[in-house]
Amino acid sequence: xxxxxxxxxxxxxxxxxxxxxxxxxxxxxxxxxxxxxxxxxxxxxxxxxxxxxxxxxxxxxxxxxxxxxxxxxxxxxxxxxxxxxxxxxxxxxxxxxxxxxxxxxxxxxxxxxxxxxxxxxxxxxxxxxxxxxxxxxxxxxxxxxxxxxxxxxxxxxxxxxxxxxxxxxxxxxxxxxxxxxxxxxxxxxxxxxxxxxxxxxxxxxxxxxxxxxxxxxxxxxxxxxxxxxxxxxxxxxxxxxxxxxxxxxxxxxxxxxxxxxxxxxxxxxxxxxxxxxxxxxxxxxxxxxxxxxxxxxxxxxxxxxxxxxxxxxxxxxxxxxxxxxxxxxxxxxxxxxxxxxxxxxxxxxxxxxxxxxxxxxxxxxxxxxxxxxxxxxxxxxxxxxxxxxxxxxxxxxxxxxxxxxxxxxxxxxx
Numbered sequence: 001x002x003x004x005x006x007x008x009x010x011x012x013x014x015x016x017x018x019x020x021x022x023x024x025x026x027x028x029x030x031x032x033x034x035x036x037x038x039x040x041x042x043x044x045x046x047x048x049x050x051x052x053x054x055x056x057x058x059x060x061x062x063x064x065x066x067x068x069x070x071x072x073x074x075x076x077x078x079x080x081x082x083x084x085x086x087x088x089x090x091x092x093x094x095x096x097x098x099x100x101x102x103x104x105x106x107x108x109x110x111x112x113x114x115x116x117x118x119x120x121x122x123x124x125x126x127x128x129x130x131x132x133x134x135x136x137x138x139x140x141x142x143x144x145x146x147x148x149x150x151x152x153x154x155x156x157x158x159x160x161x162x163x164x165x166x167x168x169x170x171x172x173x174x175x176x177x178x179x180x181x182x183x184x185x186x187x188x189x190x191x192x193x194x195x196x197x198x199x200x201x202x203x204x205x206x207x208x209x210x211x212x213x214x215x216x217x218x219x220x221x222x223x224x225x226x227x228x229x230x231x232x233x234x235x236x237x238x239x240x241x242x243x244x245x246x247x248x249x250x251x252x253x254x255x256x257x258x259x260x261x262x263x264x265x266x267x268x269x270x271x272x273x274x275x276x277x278x279x280x281x282x283x284x285x286x287x288x289x290x291x292x293x294x295x296x297x298x299x300x301x302x303x304x305x306x307x308x309x310x311x312x313x314x315x316x317x318x319x320x321x322x323x324x325x326x327x328x329x330x331x332x333x334x335x336x337x338x339x340x341x342x343x344x345x346x347x348x349x350x351x352x353x354x355x356x357x358x359x360x361x362x363x364x365x366x367x368x369x370x371x372x373x374x375x376x377x378x379x380x381x382x383x384x385x386x387x388x389x390x391x392x393x394x395x396x397x398x399x400x401x402x403x404x405x406x407x408x409x410x411x412x413x414x
Contacts, residue, residue, distance in 0.1 A: 004079055006018055007075070010071075010072050010075065012031050012032035012035045012036075013029065013031060013049060013050050014031060014032070014036065014039055014049050015032065015035045017032070018072065018087070019031070019032040019068070020032060020087045020088075021034065021090040022064070023036065023062035023065060025048060025055070025062060026055065027051045029048055029049075030065050030068060031049070033062060033090070033127075033129075034127060036049075036062065037128050040128075064090075069087075069090075073086055073087055073089075096136055099123070099133060099137035099139060100137045100138070102119060103116065103138060106142070107142070113152075114159055117143070117163050120134060120139055120163050121159070121162060121166060124166045125166055131167055134167070135173065140164070140167055140169060140177065144160075144177050144187055146160040147164065147187065147190045147191070147194070148186070157198070157202070158201070161191075161198070161202045161205045164205075165209060174212055174213055177213070178213060178216075178217060178221065187213065188213050188217075188225075188229075191207075191210050191213070192206075192210070192228065192232050194206040195207060195210075195235065200242075203236060203239075203245070204236075204245040207245050207248045207249050207252065208244060208245065210248075210252055211249075211255070214252060214256065219259070222255070222256060222262070223259050223261065223262065225256055227268050227269055228269075230253075230256070230262075230265045230268070230269030231268075231270065233252055233253060234249070234266070234269045234270050234271050236249045237253075238274045238277075238278075246278075246287070247286075247290075250287065250291065251290065253266065253271065253290075253294045254293055257297040263297060263298050263300060263301045263304060264301055264303055266294075266298055267298055267304050268303075271294070272298055272304055272311070272314075273307060273310075275295055276295070276308065276314050279291045279318075279321065280313060280317050285326055285329075288329050289325065289326060289328045292318070292321060292328075292329050293332050295318070296332045296336050299336050299339040299340065300339060302344070305340055305343060306344070308336070308340070309340070309344060309349060315337075315340070315352055316357075318333050318358075319333065319337070319353075319356055320357075320361075321333050322362075322365065323364060323365065323370070327370060327374070330365070330374055331370075331371055331373065331374045331377075334378050334381070335377060337353070337362070338377050340353075341381050341384055345384075345385065347388075350388050359382070359392070362381055362382055363378075363382065363395060365378040386404070
């Protein structure tokens with residue numbers, strides 16, 4: 001087949017692919033609309049890629065290059081016999097006033113909300129510039145109001161959740177949505193309701209949105225999260241809706257559990273048992289790290305330690321992850337054992353640690369290359385209960401030389 005040579009001026013300077021919707025910016029350079037919008041809005045660049053000139057928001061207007069687009073279309077038609085498809089004529093640019101009119105109409109006639117949301121979704125998924133137009137027209141606030149209305153039907157709420165998910169709003173916009181809640185309508189509480197009764201897709205979107213909101217929340221908002229919210233977050237994790245949803249739930253718990261009172265709320269929401277089961281069922285590095293980070297936080301309270309010890313495989317799986325995942329995971333697992341040994345070390349617990357290999361693993365930590373603080377924490381644990389453990393047959397002979405001498409001041413066990 002004869003080789004097709006594409007004229008250089010048909011190619012976008014960014015992607016080097018044939019332009020489907022050529023637009024010219026203030027520097028006089030022509031780009032494909034999708035490529036330049038991705039450069040500006042997704043990659044957060046405020047320059048002209050070719051000239052490197054900085055552009056303000058005013059300068060960043062895109063002027064359709066109709067002449068070049070028609071030439072490209074004509075060239076495609078001439079070369080259709082070689083398998084070249086004619087590029088379609090792009091749709092006209094979004095008009096902000098049309099969006100405002102659409103939203104205002106839906107506010108006046110509530111039964112048109114679902115149609116409005118479907119239209120907003122189709123606009124949002126067409127590109128970053130459309131999302132900016134929608135934000136400027138007040139679409140985000142409108143969508144949030146639909147989610148916040150307790151009397152909205154489930155299909156409308158689920159559509160609103162999907163639209164808000166596709167916006168991927170900025171940090172400042174998320175803060176505005178949280179601070180503008182009124183009449184006891186709280187966007188995060190509304191998302192928690194979706195976690196309780198939404199379908200799988202809307203629950204997955206809701207947990208990811210919740211993570212985004214709480215990542216920008218102030219301490220007061222984090223502290224005021226209630227037990228029901230923790231219960232629903234844990235329920236998402238237990239339900240294994242999707243990997244992104246599970247990862248979002250874990251990151252959300254990491255964000256919430258450093259606050260003291262939240263640890264007890266998380267325990268009351270069954271977090272410890274669900275996290276332990278999740279740790280038993282995953283080999284993925286980051287998931288293991290996140291789970292151990294959360295468990296370490298929860299084991300700082302008596303309720304959390306009690307729940308871990310009540311689980312038949314709690315001590316065993318925590319010990320197993322030491323030196324098997326990463327330095328981060330090993331450090332957090334050793335810290336969990338430290339909390340157990342300092343504050344919950346009954347005779348039964350100490351014997352259980354011997355039986356499941358936790359003590360042997362701590363001896364191994366002293367032998368291998370790992371973080372200094374992790375070694376020190378392991379040494380402290382072994383000294384703390386040296387009188388109970390040192391002469392046990394459960395510790396392999398080759399690890400006994402690494403067992404530290406007993407420290408009388410720390411010998412509280414047994």
